[in-house]
Amino acid sequence: MEDRIEIRNVNKFYGRKQALKNVNLTIERGMFGLLGRNGAGKTTLMKTLVTLHKKDSGSITVCGIPVESAKEIRAITGYLPQDFNMYPSMTVWESLDYLGVLSGMERKLKRERMEMLLKKVNLTEQSRKKVGALSGGMRRRLGIAQALLHDPKVLIVDEPTAGLDPEERIRFRNLLCETAQERIVILSTHIVGDIEATCEKIAVMNEGEILWQGTVERLLRExxxxxxxxxxxxxxxxxxxxxxxxxxxxxxxxxxxxxxxxxxxxxxxxxxxxxxxxxxxxxxxxxxxxxxxxxxxx
Amino acid sequence: MLFLKECRKILFSFPFVLYFIATAAMYFTQFDSDCDEPLQKPVEGMESYGMTVKEIPELVMNGAAESLVEEYLAGSYQTYPYGFLKNVRLKEKDRTRMAQIIEELTGITKEELEASEEYGEVKLSKEMTYENFKERMQEADRILGGGSRYSGNFLLQFSRVPKTYEDAMEEYEQFRQRDGITGAYARLYCDYLGIVLSILPVFPAVFLAGMDERTRMEPLVYCRKILPLKLVFTRYSALIAVLHLPVVFTAVLAHIRVLGLYPGAEVKPFAIFLYALLWLSPNILTAAAVGMLSTELFSGFAGILVQGVWWFFSVMAGTQGLTGMIGRFTLVMRHNNLLGSEIFEAEWETVLFNRVFFTVFSLAAVGVTAVVFEAKRRGRYHGFSFSHGGKNPRRQSEP
Structure with missing residues (x-):
């Protein structure tokens, strides 16, 4: 299975408004930054990649699987949306366990990965705490843990550091970089600092179009x-x-x-x-x- | 695994606690209060043993013909098409046909009928057979738009006669032998509980179905690989299992209560539980399925409104007769009587059809829920909000 996302001539409309305009991108293993203003079309593109939106034309393959094969795509992608929460009455452990069941994970493997991920995101001590009682930063870290739970080949994170304090933001960026060593990680953000600190390759989006793509070094050179x-x-x-x-x-x-x-x-x-x-x-x-x-x- | 997790979500929710309390309240305030004294064996020589409905063709025909003439002369007919009283006034063409029906029944012509405001004793034509009479009544009911006194079983209400000692004894023996006591109480129990269990399950159902959207958990659930049918049916099964808890609880109480009323009597040990399963489960299945489907389709609390309207009309329709009020498509079946098992048994096929229909309807509704769920999951449908001109404000897609 190839470690690559291929997006070819993708268009998407919301009624008359065109949210994605002939988008072409190739994303390979490692951290990839998608930079753009609010409303540039980043979230639409991310949601299309994780099968939560349908494209109107064009083609997308994720690790060789066409995006239309929703079940297969869902099995290999992890998604941390911009706006999300979990059942506030569940504990951290219960929330991960529930989502693991929805991912069809085998019990023993699920338990092992939950323990490993909670340790990785520094939430082991909070595992019995209700999700409703977590701080914004902790909730984001729990978000990344749930996205990585089923060990996806592709991780898509949408505006993950919005609202975090500087310390939490740095911690979060480091976490993303660590996970990018063995998979494709797409970081969609309007915060330039996040891209600067984590990504080698980026694309700049504006009004549904990819304006520019290449390495950060080339962007600086230009x-x-x-x-x-x-x-x-x-x-x-x-x-x-x-x-x-x-x-x-x-x-x-x-x-x-x-x-x-x-x-x-x-x-x-x-x-x-x-x-x-x-x-x-x-x-x-x-x-x-x-x-x-x-x-x-x- | 997932089933148990879904059960837990509902079990510790506020709507479920309210549901449990309301169901138990219905049991204690209605059924339990009807169980203060055991049904007494009739004693010979009593002044009255009450009234009973017996299909005596002569009584039915005379009573109905007299009523039809009275209503014709008054120019107004009382009907209950949806359980509500409706005074029907006929157009000239229908009025003429109604006069013809009266003439066919009694031999009284339209002119004779309209000659005076009141008509004395109405006598049926000698040639009129009971079968012909019932056909005419069907037509009269059709002209009136249905739900009149001349429709189906309501005709029997013209044939109410005082019970004899023998009638009363026969009923009592049926109660003791055929119903095994608990069978009769089971119908009464289901009559009361059926009213609330046709509406209350919609509250936990709407709560569960809307939980992902309310808590902003939707995208996390949507991007998992679980199949929509599996998720929706597991959630529904969990909901149904949990919603049966107050039924089991009150059924056990009812059984103990009845045993206490008739110490040492021979009873059918599972009657209340079997009746609850056959009678009440389809009500729970239906209300829960409507709640889930409506929430998936319209978001918010539309499911409560949808089920509420259905329930209201169904309960109102039951006000026409609280004993043996069973139609093929009646959601809330009624039989508010310890006696009259023969009426219930006469309708047995209708009961079975009714309960199977609602069970199949519920499963189909859950299937459609799964389809809508997947459409929303793939961004093909965003829910319909009545309060926002059809658009669901929580699902406005942002580029």
């Missing part, structure tokens, strides 16, 4: 010479924001250091080229593809 810092008087800020895509600002009394993305060195005050980070590169990618980017607003 933004080289396009990111600048410039020191401007505060009264000049509004004009700068109107003219350029601003990715960061640091205030110093009456002046501000602005980090911006532009095709060439801006003719403003003390401008200097800066080394792009993934956030800059992502913003540059969006703006270079004609997407409206409100970098300096808010």
């Amino acid at each position: 933004a080289e010479g396009k990111v600048f810092t410039v020191q401007v008087e505060n009264r000049e800020l509004l004009r700068v924001k109107e003219q350029y895509v601003v990715t960061g600002m640091v205030a110093h009394g009456t002046s501000t250091t602005v980090r911006l993305v532009a095709e060439k060195m801006p003719g403003l005050g003390q401008a200097a080229e800066a080394e792009p980070n993934v956030e800059d590169a992502y913003i540059y990618c969006l703006s270079s593809h004609g997407c409206e980017v409100m970098g300096g607003e808010g």
